[in-house]
Amino acid sequence: MLNRPIRTLIAIALILVFAVTTTSADEGMWLFDDLPTGHLQQRYGFEPTQEWIDHIRLSCVRFNSGGSASFVSSDGLVLTNHHVASDTLYKLSTAEHNYNQDGFLARTHEQELQAPDLEINQLVAIEDVTDRVNAAVQSEMSPDEAHRARRAIMAEIEQQSLDQTGFRSDVVTLYGGGRYHLYRYKKYTDVRLVWAPESEIAFFGGDADNFEYPRYCLDVTLMRAYEDGQPARVDHFLSMAAGSGIKDGELVFVAGNPGRTQRILTVAALEYQRDDRVPYVLDFLRRREVLFQQFALEGDEQKRRVQDDLFGIQNSRKSYQGEIQGLQDPKFMKDKRLRETQLMAAIAADGERAETLEAWNTIEQVHRQRSQQLGQNAEFAGQYYRIANQLVHMAEEDLKPSAERLREYRDSNRESLEQQLFSPAPIYDDLERLKLADSMALFVERRGGDHPLVSEALRGQSPRERAAELVQATQLRDVELRKALSSGGKEAIDACDDPMIELAQAMSSDYRRLREMSDEGEELERQAYAEITRAKFDVEGTDTYPDATFTLRLAFGTVSGYHVDSDWVAPWTTIGGAFDYETARGGRDSWVLPASWKEHQGAMDSTLPLNFVCTADIIGGNSGSPVVNRRGELVGIIFDGNIQSLTADYMYSDESARAVSVAAAAVREALRVVYDADSLAEEMGR
């Protein structure tokens, strides 16, 4: 599944590296204002009009919880993956109603359920602000000064844009610092659940089949954007293609928000990933996986509470596992080394560019330092601690002008931050204890049990005892208290004797120390990659795309099968195939189709495609991306990549790597036949 790596990554350690590369075949996650029109014309005889491009762009929405989606009706109906919506499904569920597992259908607008804290974004405008950002950073500045100057100008541009237009405004760093674009978004913060299938069919085959193909999943959910308490009226939405919707070899486009690729990485940076960071992340993920599995064994309700976390962790683990397998293949690194040597040789040959070679050393230095700091953090896990930590830092940051604050606390981001901070989503104390205790235990491991900060955090108790005490005593479950602390500023925080707030305060200076170190490394890296990007543009041309940044991109490719050794894997599976597959797997574990499907098996068109693959270049974050044909009609919804695609973080291949989609035709068929939801199928125009 393709969305979660992002969320997990943010939680672990967000490294901002972005890339540029030379393209071939169907490679690329292209900027909407810089599409490879020549290549498309040449390879496929297709020339998108500006109208076509704008229509696709405005039909897309980003789920800020981590994923992509599209409008599919004029009344704001939004189609995404079940596993993208699951964050909301989970937050809406209770011990009595498990929508995540059992599905949901609203028969009227009144029955649609409001997501407690979801923000979705529609990209309405793009502006190049590279010169303005770069002008604010002087070459004689120290990395720390440069970082602050850059952060300030970005905040200023965003605030001006917000004031002028009212749109959410984000300056996006492209090509690792080679370009800066201002993205303006229309925000929808009232989003409601309309329909979800059972997890049995949304995630048929479970963890075992995740990232595998052939697949048989109806990994989709419908939500609806609201404005002023009414279904949002939208001018741009995607209509479903007729019939089965797809043809073998057909050109298709994927519009969505790939989260992160790292194709520009130097060999030194890749070695750091291979030998240090990815192994560390995998250890962390497996630790969490086992922890959550154990919790799930305690009972049905515990299982429900932890299910969403567990899925996210297992999904990331499988994805990183694929990544490290690619990185550990000596052939991969050899190839990367060869390309780097060629580029460096070309740069060295150009006398005026020779000093650019220094950038590679800088990147190596930055990673050497990162390697030493790996696993050092000053935060604990769980919702209560996250809230406490944000309140403490927000109060401190708000003493400064917006442009000088840590980036997430700038004024222009406040509304989005508060939506999270004041979310009424349920918090489960037993799960909080589990996460907090384990993160405290990890903190002891990383710092050593005799570290003064460990003593301060534990106060003479074991991690388990201390976590139990903190969760029992904190009042942060009360949203009104969070609001009061937020509006009360530093004075309110200092006067607050909530033990979770006090803990976050105790950790604060170390948190800032680590943050500064990491910001400084990031700035050095940003300057180095900007330098390399400029040289690369000179040597290889600018007909390329930047590494993914969880912003809107267009990818393209053809519907096509592939070989695994001597076996041919067909490009799509069918609805009938799902029933055969259930039988083949013995109808056990996660290979059990829902009762609703079994009941309506005879009435469904068993020959319709259920899932299909194409060669488009995607990555985590693309989950829920619409797949459209030349006419801009919806033919599918991306929900996964196959196992061969898991090295896409570092390189694209169309040999056997494929993006995996739910066929739009299967969504229509299921809505009509299985879920008795004709009106939704009709609203989607079919």
Next chain:
Amino acid sequence: MLNRPIRTLIAIALILVFAVTTTSADEGMWLFDDLPTGHLQQRYGFEPTQEWIDHIRLSCVRFNSGGSASFVSSDGLVLTNHHVASDTLYKLSTAEHNYNQDGFLARTHEQELQAPDLEINQLVAIEDVTDRVNAAVQSEMSPDEAHRARRAIMAEIEQQSLDQTGFRSDVVTLYGGGRYHLYRYKKYTDVRLVWAPESEIAFFGGDADNFEYPRYCLDVTLMRAYEDGQPARVDHFLSMAAGSGIKDGELVFVAGNPGRTQRILTVAALEYQRDDRVPYVLDFLRRREVLFQQFALEGDEQKRRVQDDLFGIQNSRKSYQGEIQGLQDPKFMKDKRLRETQLMAAIAADGERAETLEAWNTIEQVHRQRSQQLGQNAEFAGQYYRIANQLVHMAEEDLKPSAERLREYRDSNRESLEQQLFSPAPIYDDLERLKLADSMALFVERRGGDHPLVSEALRGQSPRERAAELVQATQLRDVELRKALSSGGKEAIDACDDPMIELAQAMSSDYRRLREMSDEGEELERQAYAEITRAKFDVEGTDTYPDATFTLRLAFGTVSGYHVDSDWVAPWTTIGGAFDYETARGGRDSWVLPASWKEHQGAMDSTLPLNFVCTADIIGGNSGSPVVNRRGELVGIIFDGNIQSLTADYMYSDESARAVSVAAAAVREALRVVYDADSLAEEMGR
């Protein structure tokens, strides 16, 4: 479950540290030739006769696969845990007959199934050889010389004893080097499976309930020792107590082979465990757990193949998890530090002993080095690689006299080694690929992908490709080839072009380098702990017991419940309680009683005890230990410790830590009523 930590530990990194401590209450894993008779007399008014002691000792057997057991009939019937026998059950199973899961019953001797490679040991004699060992090691020797001299004298003593008596002869290091005892064992290498219940009742509650209490498990299996193709006639065996067999508050004894405790550890050594080693081991275990879980998802047969490994890993993970929770409790370390300071102060006060304080520094230095070497190894996982590695090193070592070889290759150990090496137990290529590939990937992580030894091991391929190639090409599945290579010596190995042998050869010098480093650290540690032990004896007296060494010990305690917060946990559960508990847990996951139990529910005496707890001091390796009353009658079989007992590695407590046993009465009842095995119950004298 209490046996597996040992096996896993051997696989990971065997650290030989042993301990001495001051005792209180029911603490202690006592040597059979140095029992706390005074304490028993004073506390319980019980004075065991020499006859009683010898009878218990000779009724016990050690499972060298990791566990304890006892003779329970004159015809060599051996009673142990299901999870101790599971190694054999697993090796005897096939895709068609899964004895581990479905159970087994031999109705005649002819139907009893021979274990492919099991050796069990009966301790027939103990001799103190401390002076002889110490006389061989001169104080002016370097650690390396001292290590070699000590290894040589131990091998010499063992060889002489073997030659003179024909018994397996092991010099055992006690008190971390303070004492050396020669243990002579009668070996049984023809051991056959007689009866095993279904895993559903043997491991009722599964991983979730492991190390929990109350419990409802029939974790037992019967095997039979053979000599010369006939059931072994044994003079000493345990008879079952009549009736329910246990009384609240009754004094009981546990005779078995606790694997390892580390109660003597200095604070520096404990800090190393807390901050370095245990976190590392847990990362490794979770890595393996997730790997094996994924493999099990591939199908029923894969699940069967990996089940035994997966159980072992999960068992160790849960055990280490309990350990680290204890270590990370600041109160625990504070207490240890206080005791250490008191001892050091007493030593410092004694002018003649003052130089002993240097021993603490030595131990700290050794652990500092270990911390740096943590995770460095030069071995890969899987049966084929283990066999290759042993063949390669055996050929090299055999060029030297027995006394100069790496300890496991000494002549007196050859028979036991060859039983393992030439085992006809099945090896599954898919599981071999999985383990080999993952251990190669781990090797890349630990050494870094550009390390020359990594290049040599991978030969330009990814870990997965290389592992697949090696497993496909090796001929080591052929036991005759192993025998030929073993008898052919170095010449045969050098001439062999089996790629697994070649790989082990390529790793050999690094393996030896690491082994030497670790042996040297161990020698320094041994000398330091010997020094501390001598000082401790002087200060605190000798009325104590050495840390566990997987050799026969006697523990004692009373059958007694305990408090968890304000709740009272009763000392035993009943057969009827198992059915109630199944209902309470919803009869799902691992809480499903076998069909045989449900069928015979009405016929069983539901009031009989099923499991019970006592305060005896046990640890991993004690699994299968007989629990006997004052009359030496069998009342139970140890199979677990509760979660509160998981810090027993470092300290004993009787507050709420308990040893958990299967009640012998339940075994008898199940044999008769559920398994229609009256003749076995009769053979056991009841």
